Amino acid sequence: xxxxxxxxxxxxxxxxxxxxxxxxxxxxxxxxxxxxxxxxxxxxxxxxxxxxxxxxxxxxxxxxxxxxxxxxxxxxxxxxxxxxxxxxxxxxxxxxxxxxxxxxxxxxxxxxxxxxxxxxxxxxxxxxxxxxxxxxxxxxxxxxxxxxxxxxxxxxxxxxxxxxxxxxxxxxxxxxxxxxxxxxxxxxxxxxxxxxxxxxxxxxxxxxxxxxxxxxxxxxxxxxxxxxxxxxxxxxxxxxxxxxxxxxxxxxxxxxxxxxxxxxxxxxxxxxxxxxx
Amino acid sequence: xxxxxxxxxxxxxxxxxxxxxxxxxxxxxxxxxxxxxxxxxxxxxxxxxxxxxxxxxxxxxxxxxxxxxxxxxxxxxxxxxxxxxxxxxxxxxxxxxxxxxxxxxxxxxxxxxxxxxxxxxxxxxxxxxxxxxxxxxxxxxxxxxxxxxxxxxxxxxxxxxxxxxxxxxxxxxxxxxxxxxxxxxxxxxxxxxxxxxxxxxxxxxxxxxxxxxxxxxxxxxxxxxxxxxxxxxxxxxxxxxxxxxxxxxxxxxxxxxxxxxxxxxxxxxxxxxxxxxxxxxxxxxxxxxxxxxxxxxxxxxxxxxxxxxxxxxxxxxxxxxxxxxxxxxxxxxxxxxxxxxxxxxxxxxxxxxxxxxxxxxxxxxxxxxxxxxxxxxxxxxxxxxxxxxxxxxxxxxxxxxxxxxxxxxxxxxxxxxxxxxxxxxxxxxxxxxxxxxxxxxxxxxxxxxxxxxxxxxxxxxxxxxxxxxx
Numbered sequence: 001x002x003x004x005x006x007x008x009x010x011x012x013x014x015x016x017x018x019x020x021x022x023x024x025x026x027x028x029x030x031x032x033x034x035x036x037x038x039x040x041x042x043x044x045x046x047x048x049x050x051x052x053x054x055x056x057x058x059x060x061x062x063x064x065x066x067x068x069x070x071x072x073x074x075x076x077x078x079x080x081x082x083x084x085x086x087x088x089x090x091x092x093x094x095x096x097x098x099x100x101x102x103x104x105x106x107x108x109x110x111x112x113x114x115x116x117x118x119x120x121x122x123x124x125x126x127x128x129x130x131x132x133x134x135x136x137x138x139x140x141x142x143x144x145x146x147x148x149x150x151x152x153x154x155x156x157x158x159x160x161x162x163x164x165x166x167x168x169x170x171x172x173x174x175x176x177x178x179x180x181x182x183x184x185x186x187x188x189x190x191x192x193x194x195x196x197x198x199x200x201x202x203x204x205x206x207x208x209x210x211x212x213x214x215x216x217x218x219x220x221x222x223x224x225x226x227x228x229x230x231x232x233x234x235x236x237x238x239x240x241x242x243x244x245x246x247x248x249x250x251x252x253x254x255x256x257x258x259x260x261x262x263x264x265x266x267x268x269x270x271x272x273x274x275x276x277x
Numbered sequence: 278x279x280x281x282x283x284x285x286x287x288x289x290x291x292x293x294x295x296x297x298x299x300x301x302x303x304x305x306x307x308x309x310x311x312x313x314x315x316x317x318x319x320x321x322x323x324x325x326x327x328x329x330x331x332x333x334x335x336x337x338x339x340x341x342x343x344x345x346x347x348x349x350x351x352x353x354x355x356x357x358x359x360x361x362x363x364x365x366x367x368x369x370x371x372x373x374x375x376x377x378x379x380x381x382x383x384x385x386x387x388x389x390x391x392x393x394x395x396x397x398x399x400x401x402x403x404x405x406x407x408x409x410x411x412x413x414x415x416x417x418x419x420x421x422x423x424x425x426x427x428x429x430x431x432x433x434x435x436x437x438x439x440x441x442x443x444x445x446x447x448x449x450x451x452x453x454x455x456x457x458x459x460x461x462x463x464x465x466x467x468x469x470x471x472x473x474x475x476x477x478x479x480x481x482x483x484x485x486x487x488x489x490x491x492x493x494x495x496x497x498x499x500x501x502x503x504x505x506x507x508x509x510x511x512x513x514x515x516x517x518x519x520x521x522x523x524x525x526x527x528x529x530x531x532x533x534x535x536x537x538x539x540x541x542x543x544x545x546x547x548x549x550x551x552x553x554x555x556x557x558x559x560x561x562x563x564x565x566x567x568x569x570x571x572x573x574x575x576x577x578x579x580x581x582x583x584x585x586x587x588x589x590x591x592x593x594x595x596x597x598x599x600x601x602x603x604x605x606x607x608x609x610x611x612x613x614x615x616x617x618x619x620x621x622x623x624x625x626x627x628x629x630x631x632x633x634x635x636x637x638x639x640x641x642x643x644x645x646x647x648x649x650x651x652x653x654x655x656x657x658x659x660x661x662x663x664x665x666x667x668x669x670x671x672x673x674x675x676x677x678x679x680x681x682x683x684x685x686x687x688x689x690x691x692x693x694x695x696x697x698x699x700x701x702x703x704x705x706x707x708x709x710x711x712x713x714x715x716x717x718x719x720x721x722x723x724x725x726x727x728x729x730x731x732x733x734x735x736x737x738x739x740x741x742x743x744x745x746x747x
Contacts, residue, residue: 024501038458044549044558045458069558085458087495217549217559218466220456220497221681222521223541227532234525234532239683253532256634260534264560271555 001082005059009075011139015065015109016075017051023058025088031116032094032211032243035060036219038085039073046070047090047216049113049242051142060086063112063141069268076276090219091242094209098125099183103175104150105131105168105197107189111142113211114188119149121186127151131171133189137162169196176204184209187246191255198246208246212237214257229253292394293322300614304584307470307552310611316356319404323352325389326396333386334398339731342366344383348401360409361416363402368442368485369435369730371410371477372464374403377727378605410480417487421448426744429454429511431498431684434462435726436517436717438481439733440740441490447741451489452511454496459548462519463718464726466548467540469578471585475547499684504691508712513740515706516699517733520718521681525674526570530628533636535562539575539675546582564671567591568639570625571675572602573723577609579673580617591617592667596624596644596657622646622657626664628672638668678723688713698722706736714740 006019025035034049051061064071077083094117102121106114111132122128130150134140135158147153154171155163164171168189176182185208187197194210201208214226214237221239228237229250235241295318297303297311314322326348334344342363350359363370379385379399387395409415426449430437433455441451459465461478486492498504507514523538525531537545542561545551551561567583569576572595580591593612595602598621602609613619622644629638643663646655680697692700692709699708699715706714716732718724 028501042550042557044560085495087456087458087497089500090497217541217544218457220521221683222523223544224523224525224538225541229532253634257532257534259633260562260635261560264554267555268558268560 001084002086004077004079004081004083007077007079010141011065011134013066013075014139015063015112015141016071017112018062018074018077019054019057019059020062020083020086021058022060022086022088023055025086026053026055026058026060029053029060029089030093031096031120033089033091034219034242035062035086035088036090036216037062037083037087039070039077040084043073043084044070045085045087045217045219047213047219047238049211049213050089050116051112052116060088061112063109065109068265069272072269072272087219090238092240094120094186094243096120096124101127101129101179101181101183103129103131103172103182103185105172105185105187105189106146107133107168107187107193108135108139109141110189110193110211111146114186115142115145115149117186117188118146122149122151129175130154131156131168131175133157133168133193135159167196168193169200172197173200176201176206182206185246186210191251191258194246194249195251198249198251202247209243210246210249211242212244212249212254213242214254215260228257290321290325292325292397293318293400295397295400300611300616303471304581304615307585309474310471313407314400314404316354316408319351319356319401320354322397323348323401326352327388329388333388334383334396337382337384337386338366339382339727340366340734342383342402344398347405348396348398351401351405356405356408357413359405360413363405367402367730368439369481369726370402371406372435372473372481373727373730374399374401374406375473375477376468376725378725380606382727410477415484418446420446420488423450424448424744426450426513427452427511428740428744429507429514430517431504431507431514432456432462432517432519432717432719433460433482433492434464434517434519434717434729436729436733436736437462437515438485439730440515440517440716440737442485442488443734443737444740445485445488445490447737449741449744450491452491452493454498454502455492455494456497457548458494460492460494462517466544467575467578469543469547469582470552471581472578497683499687504684504688504710504713512712512744514713515733515736515740516684516708516713516715516719517717517729518681518684518699518715518719520678520723522679522697523674524677524679526625526676528625528627530630530636531674533628533630534634535564535636535671536628537562537671537673539571539579539673540678542579542673543575543582546586552582552586561586562671563587564669565589566669566671568625568667568669568672569593569675570672571595571677572597572604572609572619573675573677574604574608576673576675577604577612577617579675580612581615583671583673584615584617588671592620592669593617594620594623594625594639594641594667596622597654598622598646601654620667624657624659629666636669636672638666639672640664640666678718680719680722696722703732704735705739706732707739
């Protein structure tokens with residue numbers, strides 16, 4: 001059992017931030033790693049990348065977008081409620097080293113995953129430029145945190161309601177045109193964003209890492225639900241990832257595999273909504 | 278004289294069948310297939326045992342249960358006593374009575390089996406254990422005085438549970454670390470409800486907890502703690518990790534949606550209870566036309582699960598012939614009765630899919646058998662030009678499991694063989710790393726529940742010696 005000790009809703013209540021008691025995980029987790037959680041006895045296991053950890057208070061930060069039944073159910077929980085199972089830390093940590101200039105690009109809820117990674121690159125002595133984007137101003141998350149975690153923060157919105165009017169890739173292209181010292185781009189967000197971001201950085205020949213979020217079950221390498229094709233080879237995202245060379249990932253396959261249970265997800269969500277009425 | 282006695286006692290009653298659900302009915306539900314013996318049937322079957330002076334059956338049992346003794350107690354009507362007799366050697370009789378391959382072990386050597394069908398030892402074991410659990414009195418045995426020594430057990434499958442049960446009785450403090458959210462390992466995530474009800478596994482774990490064993494779920498050793506960190510707190514560590522790495526066919530199209538490893542398919546259904554979706558949240562594809570690759574027990578479990586999830590057609594596709602199928606005869610028999618079809622001497626070459634990335638079929642090749650290979654089985658050879666296509670909207674790859682590298686790669690000093698399994702002494706379970714033992718599938722590769730239990734028992738003895746001589 002893991003008690004929720006803090007709750008904040010963001011982005012028009014489409015995103016929720018919990019601080020949850022999980023002292024052993026908080027002590028061990030490194031940027032880029034994730035947990036699997038199961039809300040209750042009948043729940044499914046879903047992977048969530050940690051938005052941060054605090055070993056002194058023994059808590060981990062879970063920041064999630066409400067996309068289906070499990071996340072909708074999670075959002076109904078309040079401070080003092082428990083999450084039945086949290087397993088972690090899982091996956092390989094981000095490989096952090098001082099390499100020079102790094103651009104960290106976060107889209108949508110991907111910003112939450114990007115935040116601890118951005119912070120770690122800065123702490124390791126890199127010059128960190130961060131680009132975060134959202135569809136519209138009210139859906140933007142963690143702007144202040146990302147500002148503090150980077151040397152230079154750029155913000156974009158698809159509708160121009162805040163920051164630069166356009167996509168994160170538009171700003172990224174501009175920076176890559178201006179600076180030739182960029183050693184690494186890290187991109188985390190919706191699959192189409194990562195796909196186009198990688199297309200762009202490939203043009204410029206800049207190494208790019210992405211963090212993938214396929215469907216998982218055990219997340220210890222036992223089931224293969226999370227298999228992704230990277231460089232023509234099948235890899236298990238849960239143990240070989242979640243971060244991969246973005247230029248090698250088969251994004252089209254990933255999107256199709258993420259949509260494998262759309263029908264069932266709809267059934268679950270409808271049942272949940274009906275029960276809430 | 279003894280010989281004459283045995284001749285006179287030659288059973289007149291035939292081997293008693295275990296009542297079970299009708300194939301048509303059971304192929305639509307997840308309830309256990311056999312109902313088990315009634316007390317009358319059990320006593321009748323027990324009366325068939327010759328009570329041999331030199332029982333052969335015990336030699337066939339990896340944990341050397343005193344088989345004639347527990348059967349005698351059943352024939353006398355002392356069912357609780359029979360269960361206790363079983364538990365002297367086997368801490369999980371309700372499980373072994375269900376999933377042991379008795380036809381290759383105790384029953385294979387039964388003297389009655391020379392002229393008649395052997396005594397149904399497995400069914401009797403199951404009866405006694407079920408009786409004790411549901412109607413009898415479970416007696417908690419006395420533990421040896423505390424030794425103050427601590428043992429960490431990684432993995433709560435049959436090897437870990439057996440070892441934990443043995444060591445707690447010898448007075449040591451035992452903590453089991455399980456990666457999943459429920460203890461039991463393959464007994465929980467792998468073997469389906471219709472073959473091994475999960476309540477039985479839960480009861481066995483509860484029993485160990487009553488003895489004082491601590492069970493910590495959600496602990497992925499190698500991530501939350503390393504083995505070296507465990508060794509700072511515990512005097513000994515046992516690794517009973519299982520063979521938790523799915524093997525795939527490595528043919529084109531294998532990542533189409535609807536193609537599962539058997540591990541994933543069975544974990545969704547058994548551990549996550551996806552067969553009860555949407556009451557339980559985990560979804561599972563309900564294919565109408567299902568292809569299962571492989572012909573071991575796991576393939577049979579997958580095929581029978583697919584039927585229960587509403588498939589119209591389920592095909593087992595296997596590249597060798599019927600004689601080489603590794604599954605237990607009983608499992609093949611049950612699958613056939615329920616309507617599973619067998620495509621033997623057939624090997625898949627590629628999967629076909631639609632625009633949504635969902636599997637629509639599989640291309641296969643016909644095979645013929647050639648000379649025996651390294652495994653002693655005749656090698657399947659493709660017949661040129663024999664390609665044909667089978668439609669399927671779901672597939673399960675059940676061609677075996679390998680060693681999951683997660684823990685071994687985070688444990689320096691632990692020797693592995695070239696296939697990634699942990700090298701351990703088969704008599705003691707000792708590994709190359711001081712203070713670390715291993716047993717079960719992570720040492721031998723995929724085998725049986727009872728062999729893993731046997732390995733757990735041997736390692737328990739070795740760990741006990743180590744702790745007491747320290």
